Structures are given as C-alpha cells and as structure tokens.
Amino acid sequence: MKIEITRREMLRNSGIALAAGGLMGTTSFSPRPFRVSLNTSTIRGYQLPVEKQIDLCAEAGFDGIELWVSDVEAYVKQGGTVAELGRRIKQHGLVLENMIAFSTWMADDAVERAAGIQKMHQDMELTAGLGGKYIAAPVQGIPAVVKQKLPEYSDRYRVILEEGVQAGVTPLLELWGGGALNQLSDTAAITIGAAHPNASILLDFYHLYRGGNSFDSLRQLNGGVLPVFHINDYPGSIPREALEDADRVFPGDGSCPFNEILPLLQEIGFRGAFSIELFNKTYWDSMDVVTLLKKSYHKTAAALSNKGGKHGGS
Numbered sequence: 001m002k003i004e005i006t007r008r009e010m011l012r013n014s015g016i017a018l019a020a021g022g023l024m025g026t027t028s029f030s031p032r033p034f035r036v037s038l039n040t041s042t043i044r045g046y047q048l049p050v051e052k053q054i055d056l057c058a059e060a061g062f063d064g065i066e067l068w069v070s071d072v073e074a075y076v077k078q079g080g081t082v083a084e085l086g087r088r089i090k091q092h093g094l095v096l097e098n099m100i101a102f103s104t105w106m107a108d109d110a111v112e113r114a115a116g117i118q119k120m121h122q123d124m125e126l127t128a129g130l131g132g133k134y135i136a137a138p139v140q141g142i143p144a145v146v147k148q149k150l151p152e153y154s155d156r157y158r159v160i161l162e163e164g165v166q167a168g169v170t171p172l173l174e175l176w177g178g179g180a181l182n183q184l185s186d187t188a189a190i191t192i193g194a195a196h197p198n199a200s201i202l203l204d205f206y207h208l209y210r211g212g213n214s215f216d217s218l219r220q221l222n223g224g225v226l227p228v229f230h231i232n233d234y235p236g237s238i239p240r241e242a243l244e245d246a247d248r249v250f251p252g253d254g255s256c257p258f259n260e261i262l263p264l265l266q267e268i269g270f271r272g273a274f275s276i277e278l279f280n281k282t283y284w285d286s287m288d289v290v291t292l293l294k295k296s297y298h299k300t301a302a303a304l305s306n307k308g309g310k311h312g313g314s
Contacts, residue, residue, distance in 0.1 A: 060293035
C-alpha cells in the first residue's frame with residue numbers, strides 16, 4: 001500500500017506542482033493548497049462495484065473521492081461492511097470528501113419531509129461509519145423556490161444540520177442549475193438564515209453557469225467553509241438553458257473561464273478539494289474506465305495550474 005500512496009504523490013507532483021512551477025511567472029494562482037478528487041458520478045456509466053471505484057480512483061492518482069450512498073448500500077447488501085469499506089479508503093490514503101445522497105428533507109409535504117429527514121439521518125450515520133464528514137444535501141420535494149418561504153427553508157435546513165451534529169457529519173446545501181434551488185443568492189440566504197455554525201454550501205462550475213449565476217457573486221462567500229467544489233466544464237455551443245448534466249466536459253475543454261474563477265476562489269479563502277464530476281455518456285461509450293480516470297485527473301490538474309491559457313486547459 002505504501003507503493004500506491006507514493007505513486008499517487010508522484011502523479012500529483014508531476015501533474016500539478018511541477019506544472020505550476022513552470023507557470024508561476026504568468027499567474028498568481030497556485031494549485032498547491034488544493035486536493036484533486038473524484039466524484040464517482042464521472043465513472044457511473046461503467047456500473048462498477050464501490051470497492052473497485054475506490055481502487056481505481058487511487059491508482060489514477062486522485063487525492064480524494066466522493067461516493068454515492070446507493071453504491072455503498074449495495075455493497076453492504078451483498079455482505080460487505082461499512083467498516084471494511086472505510087478501511088479500504090484509508091489504506092489507499094484517500095480523503096472521503098463527501099457522500100452523494102438524495103432525500104426529500106426539504107419537501108413541502110410534511111410526511112414526505114419527515115421521511116426525507118429520516119433517510120438523511122441514516123445516510124449521515126453511514127457517512128460517519130466510512131470516516132466521512134460531509135454529505136450532499138440537494139433540494140428535492142419542492143417544485144421551485146418561493147422567495148417568501150426562504151426563512152422556512154432555512155428552518156428545514158437547520159433540522160438536518162442538527163441531525164448532522166449527532167452523527168458528526170455536515171450536510172452541504174447543494175445548488176443545482178436545473179433544479180428548484182438554482183440561484184446562489186437563494187442558497188446563501190438559506191444557509192445564513194439557518195443560523196447554524198455548520199451551515200455550508202456545495203457548488204459546481206456547471207451548475208452555477210446553468211442556473212444563470214454570475215461567478216463574481218462568489219466574492220460574497222467565505223470560501224474557507226466550503227470543503228469541496230465540483231469541477232467540470234460546459235460547451236459554449238449549447239444555449240445555457242438547454243444544457244443537461246450529460247453535456248459536462250473535461251475542465252478546459254469548454255467555455256468556463258477558469259483563469260478568472262480559480263484565483264477568485266483562492267482569494268475568498270477556498271482551500272478544499274476540487275472534485276471532478278461528469279455524467280458524459282460519450283466518454284463512457286468511447287473510453288475504458290482507466291483512460292477516463294487518467295484524463296479526468298490530468299485535465300483537472302492542468303486546469304488548476306492554469307495550463308493552456310484562457311480557459312485553463314487544452
């Protein structure tokens with residue numbers, strides 16, 4: 001296992017640190033404070049068991065990983081244990097950045113909301129058992145955000161924050177560009193209104209753009225409380241409102257102005273993980289999983305080092 005960790009460090013140094021060294025004269029942004037991690041949505045099309053996802057993530061050189069709760073539940077159903085899986089993550093030297101979960105904790109319907117809160121509690125207990133500290137909390141169960149109900153949404157978010165205190169896990173309020181909660185201003189208002197020390201946000205380059213948000217609005221946030229940021233890119237050839245999850249591409253292969261946003265994130269104090277999240281079916285059909293993971297790692301590393309000019313990659 002020592003060999004695997006050393007190899008990952010070597011890949012990280014060659015893919016990020018050394019690339020950054022050659023670019024320090026052209027940019028003030030240094031990727032050194034950040035981890036390069038994998039959201040396993042990127043390889044979801046291969047339908048791999050979760051233990052294989054972890055192994056391949058480490059072999060590709062990533063520092064951390066985001067797993068789907070449903071994949072871990074399938075592993076346990078087949079006879080594995082959460083403790084065993086947690087040890088596997090730790091032995092590979094990976095950081096469990098966040099867990100991907102879906103529940104109706106925000107639903108307007110009280111019965112549906114109660115069921116969602118219970119599911120979120122179970123998912124947070126599972127996350128803690130794996131050694132994780134964060135879980136995604138996307139908004140489901142409401143058709144759209146009603147501005148007048150923002151204080152009520154804050155109260156609902158505070159409920160799962162309190163559930164998280166018991167488990168030692170923080171639910172990250174997630175913005176979805178095509179979902180009900182698609183505005184950064186509303187997302188920030190809900191977290192502020194929750195008046196809870198653990199309140200935090202999960203953001204994504206694609207989702208911010210898809211929702212019509214200005215990247216300049218990120219200046220209003222405390223980046224120091226954001227543990228992970230999903231990184232990806234989007235094609236400029238498709239109208240923003242028509243973009244779908246599957247349209248996301250490797251960082252640097254689209255129109256996202258990384259050279260402007262990445263220094264901004266560093267300025268506001270972000271020091272967490274950039275976790276690549278794609279759902280690109282074309283990639284799944286045209287590459288084997290090892291190739292996709294290698295490209296994901298190196299494309300992300302290049303974007304973080306501002307390698308390749310305006311959009312952070314080539």
